[in-house]
Amino acid sequence: MARPLSPINAGSMADIAFLLLIFFLVTTTMDVNQGINRLLPPIPEEDAPIPEIRQRNVLEVLVNSADQLLVNNRFMELSGLRDEAIEFFSNPYMSDELPEMTPITERMDGALRGGDTARYRQLRRAYETLGEDVMMSRGVISLQNDRGTSYKMYIRVQDELTRAITEVRNQLTMRLWGVRFSDLQEETDMDKIRAVQTVIPAAISEAEPVNIEGR
Amino acid sequence: MAKFRKKKQGGATGINTSSLPDIIFMLLFFFMVATTMREVTLYVQVTAPEAYEIQKLEKTSPVSYIYVGKPLQTSIFGTDVRFQCNDQFKEIDEIAEWVVQERQILPEDQRPRMTVALRVDEETHMGVVTDIKQELRKAQSYRINYTTRKKDN
Numbered sequence: 001m002a003r004p005l006s007p008i009n010a011g012s013m014a015d016i017a018f019l020l021l022i023f024f025l026v027t028t029t030m031d032v033n034q035g036i037n038r039l040l041p042p043i044p045e046e047d048a049p050i051p052e053i054r055q056r057n058v059l060e061v062l063v064n065s066a067d068q069l070l071v072n073n074r075f076m077e078l079s080g081l082r083d084e085a086i087e088f089f090s091n092p093y094m095s096d097e098l099p100e101m102t103p104i105t106e107r108m109d110g111a112l113r114g115g116d117t118a119r120y121r122q123l124r125r126a127y128e129t130l131g132e133d134v135m136m137s138r139g140v141i142s143l144q145n146d147r148g149t150s151y152k153m154y155i156r157v158q159d160e161l162t163r164a165i166t167e168v169r170n171q172l173t174m175r176l177w178g179v180r181f182s183d184l185q186e187e188t189d190m191d192k193i194r195a196v197q198t199v200i201p202a203a204i205s206e207a208e209p210v211n212i213e214g215r
Numbered sequence: 216m217a218k219f220r221k222k223k224q225g226g227a228t229g230i231n232t233s234s235l236p237d238i239i240f241m242l243l244f245f246f247m248v249a250t251t252m253r254e255v256t257l258y259v260q261v262t263a264p265e266a267y268e269i270q271k272l273e274k275t276s277p278v279s280y281i282y283v284g285k286p287l288q289t290s291i292f293g294t295d296v297r298f299q300c301n302d303q304f305k306e307i308d309e310i311a312e313w314v315v316q317e318r319q320i321l322p323e324d325q326r327p328r329m330t331v332a333l334r335v336d337e338e339t340h341m342g343v344v345t346d347i348k349q350e351l352r353k354a355q356s357y358r359i360n361y362t363t364r365k366k367d368n
Contacts, residue, residue: 010233017239024243028250033272033332035263035362043352147342151335152264154344155363159266166268 036158041205057099059088059141063157065148078156085164089137089200090171099139104199107136122198129195130176136199144207161204169200255302258292259284264337265366272360276328279317281310283343284336296336296343307346314354330358 061081062070069076071084091098104127111120127134141161145154169181173196184193261284272278282299286292298305300313318326331351335344351359 010236013236014232014239017236017243021239021243021246024246024250028246028252033278033360033362034269034365035272035332035360036266036268037270037272037330037358037360040348040352040357040359042355042357145341145345147340147345149341150337151339151341151344152337154341155264155266155337155361158361159268159363162266162268 036155036162038158038204044208053140054100054138056097057138057140059085059139061141061143061157061161063143063145063149063153065146067150067153069157078153078160081157081160082164082167085141085161086167088139088141089164089168089203091137091139099137101135101137103132104130104134104136105132125191126195126198129191130172130199134172134199137203140203140205142205142207158204162202165200165202165204169196172196172200255280255299257282257287257299258304259286259297259299259336261334261336262338263334263362263364266363267366269363269365272330272332273328276330276358277321277325278330278332278360279314280332280334281347282334283339283347285338296339298347307350310347310350311354314351314356318354318356328358329356330360331356332360332362334362 060070060072064070069078069081071081076084088098091101094101104123108120108123108127111117111123143157143161145157166181173179173181173184173192177192181193181196184196186193259282261282280301283296285294286297292304298307298310300310301317305313314331318329321329333344333347348359351357
């Protein structure tokens with residue numbers, strides 16, 4: 001005679017699950033690896049020639065130890081930096097004060113004449129993706145901070161500059177394809193992303209550290 | 216003829232808790248998916264600064280961490296800013312050597328893609344960060360990531 005099955009007592013299941021839950025709560029963290037990616041420049045050699053850059057092609061951003069900004073010798077609030085950088089990189093009215101804008105074809109010729117085949121191929125690919133009426137800025141932002149600048153301020157400045165570059169990239173992608181740069185998908189539009197990055201590089205250069213005001 | 220039997224008027228029945236394990240398991244799975252294992256025990260206080268424009272670290276690239284901030288146990292380690300490289304304290308002039316060692320451990324094809332993530336407390340002065348960057352340049356480790364939190368618009 002078959003005995004009726006008595007149900008398994010699952011009352012302690014919750015306790016076991018709680019135990020596991022608490023273990024995972026303690027040993028894991030929420031934060032993901034995200035932040036601002038940057039590429040450091042190699043240490044220049046002693047007798048390396050200083051590349052000649054025209055004054056109009058440089059936006060000099062200085063941050064002092066009191067977290068104040070000086071942009072091209074003008075005092076500026078952090079909130080104004082982004083628009084300044086956007087104008088600097090896009091030079092919408094072809095002003096003589098702002099960086100030179102050269103057609104991509106001219107840059108390709110320049111790379112070819114200079115014997116820089118890797119750069120030429122990179123530009124060539126961008127040219128094939130973007131078409132010929134794309135202008136490239138020669139502008140470079142030179143960022144210099146004091147030893148006493150707070151890290152918080154430094155990141156904010158870096159962030160504002162990155163936002164400016166993204167905005168300029170957005171303007172280009174909106175004009176060409178009607179989408180924002182950040183909406184381009186890595187899986188399908190990798191060549192577009194590469195091309196835009198080639199034409200509008202994250203041209204932020206950090207000056208060699210100097211100690212002006214002490215720690 | 217149908218009979219209607221009045222239900223027994225017992226005492227208060229216990230709440231059915233048989234779905235409690237399911238709920239807890241759901242929470243458990245959420246945490247298992249949404250979080251990552253702690254890499255190391257932190258010995259320094261790090262509050263990452265906030266930024267709008269942040270990128271995720273490439274999943275494929277190997278990462279080493281440098282934590283910079285005031286020590287948590289000030290009675291033992293003092294209140295000066297200290298550097299914690301992965302799981303141990305380093306002096307500033309040991310960092311270049313440490314980075315080279317970290318790179319040596321990696322398989323050869325991954326070495327050029329090694330990224331150093333700087334998890335620096337927002338109250339730190341830039342002098343310290345600049346020193347680290349100089350050390351990294353000496354060690355020819357150029358890819359860095361300033362770890363930040365996402366700022367909402």
